[in-house]
Amino acid sequence: MSALRPVPLRIDLSALVRRSVATLYSHLVTRPTGQALRVGIESQICELGAPCLSVLDFSQVVVLDYSCADEAIAKLLARFQRDDRPAEAYFVARGVGSRHRETIEAVLARYGLALVAELDDVGFTLLGGLSPLERSAWCALDAVEAAVASEVAERLGQKQDAIDQALARLLAQRVAVQADASRRYYALTSLLRAG
Amino acid sequence: MKLIPVPASLEERSFDQMVQPLDGGAEERALLDARRVRWVDPYGMLGLLAVGTVAGADRERPLLQLPESPDVLSYLTRMGFFEQAAGIFELHGGAKRTADAPSDVLLEITPIRSHGDVHDVVDRVNERALAILTRQLGYPLQEAFQFSVILSELCQNIVEHADAPGWVATQTYNWARRLGRKVAVIAVMDLGIGFKRSLASMHAARFGDRWSDATALEAALIHGLTRFHDPGRGQGIQQIRKLVGRWGGKLSIRSGTARIADVPSWDDAPPLEQQLPPFPGAQIGIVLPARTQPAAAPAGGAGARSAGGQKDGSSPRRRR
Incomplete structure (x- = not known):
């Protein structure tokens, strides 16, 4: 573990939405919202300046649509899988309920991605292909x-x-x-x- | 004056009757006669607004002779029809336009012009939808949440693909005679560029002479194609199709001169219609029936007839 010193970083998605988008939204819907989330998460990670384990917390998210999930989750993971990723970060999802799971699985499948997630009723598991x-x-x-x-x-x-x-x-x-x-x-x- | 009779039962099935008189592009002012309307659903209401908008384009505002039925007028009022119609029609008749019953509306007619409107729709409808879908239609809670996702994706299609504003509305009904169950009806319409033009720059060349409203609808609904290179695009409509099929519902999309549909066993609509009277934009209708038993797992729904023919949509077949 010499090269990787994990720095726990908890990212509250609903808080980020409030900070990144002018209007307060309790639901994670639309592509611009997802894009704003992704940019906000990337900024937080880059500001740390060290390898980190980022926790994406869905516990306060009521509605998550496919467009927002595509931008905020799938494109985020895909970007940090590339060789030219902006920082050394790993992602874990927490507070994933049954109302989120199908949407997250669908966007992961679209890109052939996987994500470690803590499901409300299962505990930690792997989502994706x-x-x-x-x-x-x-x-x-x-x-x-x-x-x-x-x-x-x-x-x-x-x-x-x-x-x-x-x-x-x-x-x-x-x-x-x-x-x-x-x-x-x-x-x-x-x-x-x-x- | 061009007379456009409004069908007594104003819904998806009768929409084309209202569109037909527009074909030919007459210059005279239009009169939409809705006096005999006895029943109307969200698709019919949005259809009336859309037809009025087209009939009034580049000419004097059309006249709308309002329904005589107090029940229909009351319902139109509860659905917010008159707020939208005021800018489209010159309204006549229907003296009593008050909502004399408590509102049971799931989502009033709502204009969609921006992503902010999509947020507004989800904010407004989510709690009502959860209550109605779980208590009245018997949907499990986790699936009822997907109703807001469907609405969000449908409305975003307007913002991202239509290049024009549109409307959304949804309501529940008791289809006692037609289905023996309650249903939730969703209608989403715009008067934008339609599927054929939206997809043309990316996909028309591959289809050559076969490129049409019907092939464009097949490309979008069955194969998930969009005008964007982004691989994440196009999954909204695909996932809607999957959910509606799993719930034994009906999904239809009309654009230009064609209509494509995933048709459940309880409906007798054709899966693909062509050579319909031309109409701009896209008109989407979804019917979600109340649960009578646990949902079947496969997409497409038990007994469903898909426009794609097969459940995986690999072998399109056509009617007409």
Whole structure:
């Protein structure tokens, strides 16, 4: 974990809307609202000047439409997956209720993205387009806090090559991180608990 | 004076009767005769405003002879029809225009000109919609929240694609004879450039001679195409289609000379109509029936006939 020192950053989406858009909106709808949210979140992250784990809190969000979710969630995650991302940030969603989940899943699927989310009735899980093995690998990491690839393979009874690929995909999707020195993998939830 | 009779039952099914006399573009002033109107829904009301706007374009404001039925007048008042109609028509008749019943309106006729109007619609309708959909129509709470999402996406289509303002309205009814259930009806209309022109710059070349109002509607509804390169665009209408299908509802979009629809088993409308009387913009109608049993999971709904033919919309078929 030498290269990545997580700085917990809690982002209250409804508060950001109030700050980024002139009118006070309790519902996250329309593309301009989503764009304003994305810009506000990016600004907060860039101002930190350090790698961070950003918590997107949906607990006060009543209505979330597809256009706003596309701008505020999917485009945000896609931007921070690119090599030219503006900062080193990882994202976790909290307070995701059943009224948000379908919308979030739909916009993630459109781009082939994944997101760690704490669902009201389930706890932490992965949303988005990952294979069953990738999900299993992530769940194994989530359960043990940290592990090297061989430990994950052994735990899941899978071949090392398949697990290597699955973990590489989790890193690319930025739902897990790997420490440079120990080569151990961490689910983002481990970083959240540590913070 | 050009006479345009307004059908006694003013709804989506009868809208084309009102549009037909406009075909030909006569220069004379129009008179819309609504005296015999006995029933009207949000689609019919918005349709009347839209027809009046087109009939009055570049000429004297059309006359609207108001319905004689006190019930219809009262309902039009509760839906806010007269506020919108005042700038479109010269109104005649209908002496009593007071709402003599408590308002049970889900969303009054609301102009949509900007994203701010979309926020206003969601702010106003969300709590009412949750109450009505859960208590009267039997929708689970988490699904009732999606009603506001549908409205938001439909209204944003006007702002982002029509290049002209529009209206939205929604109301619940008891369709005792037609369906044996309560329904929620949503209507969204604009008089903008329509689907064919909106999509033309990005997609018309691929279709060649086949490019038409119908192919444009198929491209948008079935394949999720839009005029933007952005891959995130176009999912609003796709998700609306999925939700309406899951709830056993009907979704129809009329634009130009065509109408495309996802038709549930309880309705007998054709999935695709062409060579309709031309009309500008887009007219969208959604009917969501009350739940009689838990919702089916697949998009398209059990027994639904899609304009795309297959549930995945891969094989379009046409009527007419």
